[in-house]
Amino acid sequence: xxxxxxxxxxxxxxxxxxxxxxxxxxxxxxxxxxxxxxxxxxxxxxxxxxxxxxxxxxxxxxxxxxxxxxxxxxxxxxxxxxxxxxxxxxxxxxxxxxxxxxxxxxxxxxxxxxxxxxxxxxxxxxxxxxxxxxxxxxxxxxxxxxxxxxxxxxxxxxxxxxxxxxxxxxxxxxxxxxxxxxxxxxxxxxxxxxxxxxxxxxxxxxxxx
DNA sequence: CACCAGGAATGTA
DNA sequence: TACATTCATGGT
Numbered sequence: 391x392x393x394x395x396x397x398x399x400x401x402x403x404x405x406x407x408x409x410x411x412x413x414x415x416x417x418x419x420x421x422x423x424x425x426x427x428x429x430x431x432x433x434x435x436x437x438x439x440x441x442x443x444x445x446x447x448x449x450x451x452x453x454x455x456x457x458x459x460x461x462x463x464x465x466x467x468x469x470x471x472x473x474x475x476x477x478x479x480x481x482x483x484x485x486x487x488x489x490x491x492x493x494x495x496x497x498x499x500x501x502x503x504x505x506x507x508x509x510x511x512x513x514x515x516x517x518x519x520x521x522x523x524x525x526x527x528x529x530x531x532x533x534x535x536x537x538x539x540x541x542x543x544x545x546x547x548x549x550x551x552x553x554x555x556x557x558x559x560x561x562x563x564x565x566x567x568x569x570x571x572x573x574x575x576x577x578x579x580x581x582x583x584x585x586x587x588x589x590x591x592x593x594x595x596x597x598x599x
Numbered sequence: 600c601a602c603c604a605g606g607a608a609t610g611t612a
Numbered sequence: 613t614a615c616a617t618t619c620a621t622g623g624t
Contacts, residue, residue, distance in 0.1 A: 428606040434622060435605085469621040473607080513607045533605050577605050 392561045394545070398595060399568070402575035405594040406582075409574035412523035417491055418449045420524040424516050425477050426468040437467035450490070454482040477511025484509045491524075499527045514551050522573070528564035530555050531573045535580030543598060 413432075414420045419439065426435045441464040442448045447456055462475040484505075488494055494502060499521065506517040514532070521527040532554045540546060540554050548554075562568060583593040 424605090427604090429604060429619090430606085430621080431604040431623070433604090437622090467621060469604090470606090470619050471621080473619060477607085511607070515606060519605080531605085535605075573605085580605085 391545070391557075395558065395561050398539075398543075398598065399572050399575070401594045401598070402579055403571065406575055406578045408571060409578055411570055411574040412519075414523075416448070417524045421450060421481060421485070421520055422448065422453070422478065424519045424523070425474060425481060425511060426465060428470070428474070428513075428516060430469050434467045434469060438465040441465070441467070450482040450485045453478050454486045473511070477509075480509050480511050495525065499525075499529065502527070503529070518555075522566065522569055526566050528566050528569055530558040530562075530569050532558075533573070533577065535576050536573070538580065539576055543595065 412420045412423065414423055422442070423435055423439060426438050439448065442453075445460075445464055447453055447461065447464065453461065458475050458479055461478065462471050465471050465474055465478070468474060485491075485494070488505075497505070502525065503517055503521055506512050506520060507514070512520075518529045518531045521529040522531055532551050536554060537549050540557065541549055546553065546557055558569075558572070562572075579593070579595070583591075
């Protein structure tokens with residue numbers, strides 16, 4: 391399995407090249423984007439982030455202090471704005487009350503993940519995205535595309551989040567750069583080839599089925 | 600027009 | 613524990 395996962399990774403990297411994730415300029419922006427992109431096309435998240443930047447609300451501290459009603463309007467393009475405005479307030483409050491990255495950086499990955507998951511609006515994928523892309527911790531992010539990949543290629547039967555995450559983390563070196571690129575490439579693959587039913591025609595993994 | 604996108608919370612059995 | 617429902621804009 392180790393060889394298989396590496397083969398898939400190399401195949402994707404060879405075809406698509408480095409993805410340079412996370413597409414954000416600051417750590418705060420990674421956290422904000424992680425919440426905004428929940429079940430939402432990234433193009434719409436970009437519009438919301440653009441609005442926040444224009445309003446000077448692209449930092450967690452600023453979001454913590456801003457009017458939630460105004461925040462709700464700015465993030466509308468990203469959808470689910472009623473919930474996400476609350477979620478952003480929650481995660482912003484979490485960072486402010488915990489001393490921001492300066493103090494959180496000293497926590498162990500397990501403890502940090504546990505605390506992130508305690509924030510209402512932060513589920514496993516969002517927490518792991520923040521851990522990997524904002525905290526640079528070796529955590530594998532599992533998303534809808536990853537589940538499709540595992541299912542389609544029959545890498546294993548169980549398709550729940552924890553099982554799939556373990557599949558990758560127990561069969562690959564715990565390397566931040568590797569996990570960063572692997573997840574980004576899987577998303578790239580999904581966007582390019584697995585949108586509809588007519589599975590992968592020209593897909594770089596076509597011969598591995 | 601239907602369907603989906605880089606999910607999570609809540610309710611039900 | 614395991615599903616079903618709800619949330620919402622914008623592209624295809």
